[in-house]
Each structure stands twice: as C-alpha cells, then as structure tokens.
Amino acid sequence: MKRVLITGAAGFLGSHLCDRFIKEGCHVIAMDNLITGNLKNIEHLFKLKEFEFYHHDVSKYIHIPGELDYIMHFASPASPIDYLKIPIQTLKVSSLGTHNCLGLAKAKGARMLIASTSEVYGDPLVHPQTEEYWGNVNPIGPRGVYDEAKRFQEAITMAYHRYHGVETRIVRIFNTYGPRMRLNDGRVLPAFIGQALRGEDLTVFGNGSQTRSFCYVDDLVEGIYRLLLSDYAEPVNIGNPDEITISQFAEEIIKLTGTTQKVIYKDLPVDDPMQRQPNIDKARSILNWEPKVNRAEGLKITYDYFKSLPDEELYKKEHNTFEGYIKK
Numbered sequence: 001m002k003r004v005l006i007t008g009a010a011g012f013l014g015s016h017l018c019d020r021f022i023k024e025g026c027h028v029i030a031m032d033n034l035i036t037g038n039l040k041n042i043e044h045l046f047k048l049k050e051f052e053f054y055h056h057d058v059s060k061y062i063h064i065p066g067e068l069d070y071i072m073h074f075a076s077p078a079s080p081i082d083y084l085k086i087p088i089q090t091l092k093v094s095s096l097g098t099h100n101c102l103g104l105a106k107a108k109g110a111r112m113l114i115a116s117t118s119e120v121y122g123d124p125l126v127h128p129q130t131e132e133y134w135g136n137v138n139p140i141g142p143r144g145v146y147d148e149a150k151r152f153q154e155a156i157t158m159a160y161h162r163y164h165g166v167e168t169r170i171v172r173i174f175n176t177y178g179p180r181m182r183l184n185d186g187r188v189l190p191a192f193i194g195q196a197l198r199g200e201d202l203t204v205f206g207n208g209s210q211t212r213s214f215c216y217v218d219d220l221v222e223g224i225y226r227l228l229l230s231d232y233a234e235p236v237n238i239g240n241p242d243e244i245t246i247s248q249f250a251e252e253i254i255k256l257t258g259t260t261q262k263v264i265y266k267d268l269p270v271d272d273p274m275q276r277q278p279n280i281d282k283a284r285s286i287l288n289w290e291p292k293v294n295r296a297e298g299l300k301i302t303y304d305y306f307k308s309l310p311d312e313e314l315y316k317k318e319h320n321t322f323e324g325y326i327k328k
C-alpha cells in the first residue's frame, strides 16, 4: 500500500486529492493548519483506517513516522483576498513549507509533486501560456507574495531534483472550480454564485474584458495524478483551454442561477491579469490528458453544491475587502 502525504488536505484541491488517493488504495496522511482549509471537506474520511490527519503548519519542521512514497504539497492560500489578509503565511508556505517537504522527500526517498500555478506567468505577454514562457510578474504588488513564492517553489524543487536527485513533479494549475471551493473566498466563481443566491448584483471588476479559462476539479485531479505517475520533472500546465471573458462568465452564472439581479462594475484590482489560457500540448502528449467536463456540466454540479450549503455559510462575511488592492 502506497503512503502519501497531502499538505493543504482540508482545502479545495487537497480534499479532492485525498479522495482520489483513497480510491486508488493508498494510505493518506493529510496535513493542514486550517487557516483557509475546512475539516468539513475531509470529515467523511476520518472513519477510514487508511486515513490520518495532522493539524500542522508545513512552514514548521515536519515529522512523519514510517515510510512515504509520495508527497503532494498543496498547502497555500489561493485567492487574491487571502494573500492580502495573510501575506506572510502565503510567502512562508510555498518557500519554507516547500523546503521542509523537499527535505522530507529526500529523507524518505519519496516522490514529491508541487502545486504551482498559472500565476507564475503573472500578467502574461504570451497567449496562450506555454511552459516555456518565463512570465511577467510584479514582485512587489499585492499578488507578489503568492507569485514569487510559487516561483521560488519551482526553483527550489528543481534544485532538489538536480542537486539531490529527488524525484519531483511540478504542475502549473490554472483556474479550477468545483464543489468545496470556499463560498466567500473572493474568487470569481463563488463570488458570483454567492451573490446570485443572496439576491445581490454580480460584481464584475474592471470592464469585464479580462479572460480566464476554468477547469473542473475532477479533470484537474486526473491530470495531476497522471503527472505524478509520469517520469517528467519539468513543469506541466493543467487547465481547461476554454477561455471566456469575465463579463460573459457573469452572464452564464445569471442564466444558470435564474437570478433577476444585474451585473455591476467595480474597480479592477491591481495587477489583475488581463488574459489567461493554458496551452496544454505538453499534458496532451506526455500524459495523454485533456479535460472532459465542459463548463455547463461543471457549473451545474458546482451550483448544486453551493445551493446545498446552510444559510450561515452563504451569509458568512469573511472578506469583501479589496481595500488597498484597487488601482488608484
């Protein structure tokens, strides 16, 4: 039985990975400091003997008894609002946290996969983004704490691979959505659906011409799993190339939810990337992977999930503060 450590296990992606590795017959060691994660996402696994949970911050020294085959480092805040609220933790988890995980991987002879991001491309000048593109990142802007930590994470991972011979994998994750996203984390999809459910207008930032390409979580997890099992150490984009403007996206959510509210326009946050679309040629050729779930199907499942949450979740105010993050 393979033993896998998943950091950020109580988060959106981490919890889906826990499910996948349990399904694959692995022993899952889940770790989370619960700053942005939620135990509800994994509580159904606690009864399993092949599942254990450590309440621990990976930025601090990690001790895991016994053998380890895989480490999946998915701990990190992942929404621009979160980076604003907890910038130091955001920097630490992908720098110190990655260093600790790599040290553990080296000590245990484990293979390690890190969750990198399309944010390493910044506000990209190459479109769609290929893995060869080095990016256009503002190191000192509000997103810098995330973008630069993720870039450092890739660098130290390649260094451990080259210098220590650790088996490493790097996935660059593009915008992903699905059940267990945090309803109030400020990201566009939960923001729009939450607004529709509360009967509020949908807030489009800027003029809404910026683009994103949204991947359904099951597709992403499949791509990540294939990458882990591959022998490819360089970064691979995983995402859905189906690109859409944020205005069009708001219209889709209005249709999906049947809300009678309208779109209102707000200021564009600083350094908000104008376009984002993955080139997935590498994933196609190396992993024989491409997304299968189209946006209509994925959004329906995600909407049903958000609808099923208790009202207190819907009305929990944990953000709504883009202050200091708006272009003056």
Ligand code: UDP
Binding pocket: 079, 080, 175, 186, 187, 188, 189, 191, 192, 203, 204, 205, 206, 210, 212, 246, 268, 269, 272, 273
């Ligand atoms: N956005 C928006 N309204 C919102 C939240 C986000 O128009 O209520 C925009 C945001 O400015 C960005 C896009 O939606 O252009 C995606 O934002 P998100 O925070 O989901 O993720 P990002 O891809 O920017 O990291």
